[in-house]
Amino acid sequence: MWLALREIARSKGRFALLGGAIGLLVFLNLFQQALLNGLVTDFIGAVENQNSPVLVFSEQARKNVEGSFLSQDQADAIAAVEGVADTALIGQNTFTVLAGGDDADAVLFGYELGGLGEPTALVEGTLPQGANLAVATEADADAGFGIGDEITILADGGPVITVVGLASESRWAVTPTLFVSYETFEAAQLAVNPGSEVVLPSLVAVQPDDGTDLDALTDAIDASVPGTEALTNQEAIDGNPAVVNTSQSFNIILTLGFVVVLVVVAFFFLILTVQKARPLTLLRAVGAPRAFLVRNLVIQIVLVMAAGIAAGLVLTFLAVVTAPVGDVAISVRPSTAISTVLTLFVLALIAGIASIRRVLRIDPIDATVDAA
Amino acid sequence: MPALEFHEVNKTYRTGGTDIVALDHANLTVDDDEIVALLGPSGSGKTTLLSIAGGLLTPTNGAVHVGGNDITSYSAKELTQFRARSVGFVFQTVNLVPFLTARENLLVVARITGLPSKTAARRADTLLKELGLDHRAQNLPTQLSGGERQRVAIGRALMNEPELVLFDEPTSALDTSLGEQVMELIRKEVKGRETASVIVTHDTRMTAHADRTIHIVDGRLDAGAAQPA
Numbered sequence: 001m002w003l004a005l006r007e008i009a010r011s012k013g014r015f016a017l018l019g020g021a022i023g024l025l026v027f028l029n030l031f032q033q034a035l036l037n038g039l040v041t042d043f044i045g046a047v048e049n050q051n052s053p054v055l056v057f058s059e060q061a062r063k064n065v066e067g068s069f070l071s072q073d074q075a076d077a078i079a080a081v082e083g084v085a086d087t088a089l090i091g092q093n094t095f096t097v098l099a100g101g102d103d104a105d106a107v108l109f110g111y112e113l114g115g116l117g118e119p120t121a122l123v124e125g126t127l128p129q130g131a132n133l134a135v136a137t138e139a140d141a142d143a144g145f146g147i148g149d150e151i152t153i154l155a156d157g158g159p160v161i162t163v164v165g166l167a168s169e170s171r172w173a174v175t176p177t178l179f180v181s182y183e184t185f186e187a188a189q190l191a192v193n194p195g196s197e198v199v200l201p202s203l204v205a206v207q208p209d210d211g212t213d214l215d216a217l218t219d220a221i222d223a224s225v226p227g228t229e230a231l232t233n234q235e236a237i238d239g240n241p242a243v244v245n246t247s248q249s250f251n252i253i254l255t256l257g258f259v260v261v262l263v264v265v266a267f268f269f270l271i272l273t274v275q276k277a278r279p280l281t282l283l284r285a286v287g288a289p290r291a292f293l294v295r296n297l298v299i300q301i302v303l304v305m306a307a308g309i310a311a312g313l314v315l316t317f318l319a320v321v322t323a324p325v326g327d328v329a330i331s332v333r334p335s336t337a338i339s340t341v342l343t344l345f346v347l348a349l350i351a352g353i354a355s356i357r358r359v360l361r362i363d364p365i366d367a368t369v370d371a372a
Numbered sequence: 373m374p375a376l377e378f379h380e381v382n383k384t385y386r387t388g389g390t391d392i393v394a395l396d397h398a399n400l401t402v403d404d405d406e407i408v409a410l411l412g413p414s415g416s417g418k419t420t421l422l423s424i425a426g427g428l429l430t431p432t433n434g435a436v437h438v439g440g441n442d443i444t445s446y447s448a449k450e451l452t453q454f455r456a457r458s459v460g461f462v463f464q465t466v467n468l469v470p471f472l473t474a475r476e477n478l479l480v481v482a483r484i485t486g487l488p489s490k491t492a493a494r495r496a497d498t499l500l501k502e503l504g505l506d507h508r509a510q511n512l513p514t515q516l517s518g519g520e521r522q523r524v525a526i527g528r529a530l531m532n533e534p535e536l537v538l539f540d541e542p543t544s545a546l547d548t549s550l551g552e553q554v555m556e557l558i559r560k561e562v563k564g565r566e567t568a569s570v571i572v573t574h575d576t577r578m579t580a581h582a583d584r585t586i587h588i589v590d591g592r593l594d595a596g597a598a599q600p601a
């Protein structure tokens with residue numbers, strides 16, 4: 001510690017530069033993860049924060065809610081599968097609406113009131129108690145989706161929906177979302193498609209019997225009802241095409257960030273070690289064991305990483321608190337921050353291997369020969 | 373008991389198929405408070421001899437005893453410990469850690485050996501004072517003159533209270549009067565501690581400060597080198 005600290009004290013500039021670079025990279029990394037979380041929540045909040053543990057899609061939809069339509073026969077067959085306690089229809093579509101005096105897009109989730117598909121993150125007001133009432137998304141309250149606001153489905157005979165409650169983190173596809181009764185959804189569908197005779201549900205929500213294994217149940221539904229794909233709530237979220245695409249893009253950037261940290265730390269300490277090869281050789285020659293020098297190197301790596309990470313966390317905190325990105329709610333999950341920090345420490349130690357090997361290779365006899 | 377004994381020590385460097393004999397049947401005895409000057413031309417094997425005595429290099433064959441212990445039987449780990457505890461070395465070229473002050477360059481020795489920091493601080497301050505460096509204690513090596521740097525190196529070599537101190541051309545980078553001063557200082561420090569020392573030089577004027585002068589030519593020592601004065 002003694003030697004490591006003195007060296008840092010005498011080359012404050014360099015170490016501060018490295019610490020600062022690490023801090024910025026940590027900040028970038030955490031902020032991107034926060035942004036990703038926010039985006040994902042904005043994409044699938046409506047499914048994440050509803051009460052049905054299992055959702056059944058049509059098979060061709062490939063986990064895409066917009067592409068999923070089920071028939072009444074399929075809905076009946078699902079209800080008959082062993083382990084299913086209860087089912088309910090869910091209808092979902094995007095409509096052009098008049099809200100707050102402007103045309104806007106809104107997603108409707110129609111569910112059987114009081115049953116499956118009900119929003120769970122209500123923060124204000126009440127759940128809809130009848131037709132043409134809705135829980136809207138909190139983030140859109142100021143855009144004509146506040147409590148008491150009326151939203152008109154733009155079509156001949158389109159229902160006028162009144163907002164009675166607000167739910168947080170319950171948007172779908174980054175669009176204002178309304179949770180309405182299934183009948184209200186049907187009315188909206190028929191208004192925009194006057195020729196159609198029936199409205200097909202998008203999904204069937206399933207309540208399993210107590211103690212039923214969810215994976216086994218979804219397998220059973222897939223097997224016994226042709227043309228369906230049953231997913232747990234989490235599977236529906238993770239498999240959502242928008243979430244999959246966004247996560248993939250972000251993960252590439254995040255991985256690159258980690259690689260940059262690895263390379264920067266590795267080169268910094270390797271250059272430093274090569275530059276001070278003479279004094280290190282001298283120390284070995286006057287009796288310093290290899291472990292003494294390696295310990296000093298590792299202490300320096302840990303200290304610089306700790307300082308950089310602390311700076312990065314502070315920056316991230318300030319950014320998350322002070323700078324909302326559009327209306328995407330960004331937040332850093334503690335578990336994300338902890339795993340990022342641990343990963344960085346492990347990477348930094350891996351990055352140190354090159355320098356450690358260099359230190360181990362020092363031959364003290366070289367202290368007796370000329371620097372040339 | 374003699375501080376240093378070489379008995380029929382050979383050192384051969386093997387480079388690219390040719391053998392270079394750097395030490396040829398060297399016999400040498402240095403008494404426990406004796407100052408020996410080792411005088412010889414460039415390439416005669418002076419640094420090689422010091423490196424073997426200081427546990428940095430193992431001889432091709434022969435026996436080397438320091439303070440009665442046969443160091444040729446030591447493992448690499450034991451040699452490291454031997455260097456830390458039993459010898460002091462002033463090298464021909466680099467002697468100081470550039471990012472440590474004069475005082476810290478002494479203290480780092482104590483950090484290596486694990487000496488309690490109070491004892492270490494007292495010892496370092498005494499040495500710096502004796503070497504006339506008390507006002508330079510907080511300076512980095514780059515802020516010191518050549519003579520001052522050499523004095524810090526001497527202090528560093530004495531920090532672990534060694535039984536044997538080895539100086540490899542301690543005055544070669546200094547002008548004659550400064551060289552004389554440094555030799556005087558070495559004599560004072562070493563004699564005051566009853567420590568044996570070998571001082572390598574190729575400057576005959578510096579031998580006046582030694583108890584005895586031994587010549588080395590082509591790896592061969594004077595015939596009488598094994599008899600202490």
Ligand SMILES: Nc1ncnc2c1ncn2[C@@H]1O[C@H](COP(=O)(O)OP(=O)(O)OP(=O)(O)O)[C@@H](O)[C@H]1O
Nearest residue numbers: 385386387392394413414415416417418419420421
């Ligand atoms: N690592 C080595 N490999 C090969 N030959 C070496 C090596 N070290 C020293 N020698 C050779 O051994 C001989 C003695 O070298 P040494 O360094 O001991 O001489 P020296 O008396 O200290 O010379 P100088 O006064 O120039 O420092 C020289 O011929 C030198 O070239």
Ligand SMILES: [Mg+2]
Nearest residue numbers: 418419420464
């Ligand atoms: Mg030499």
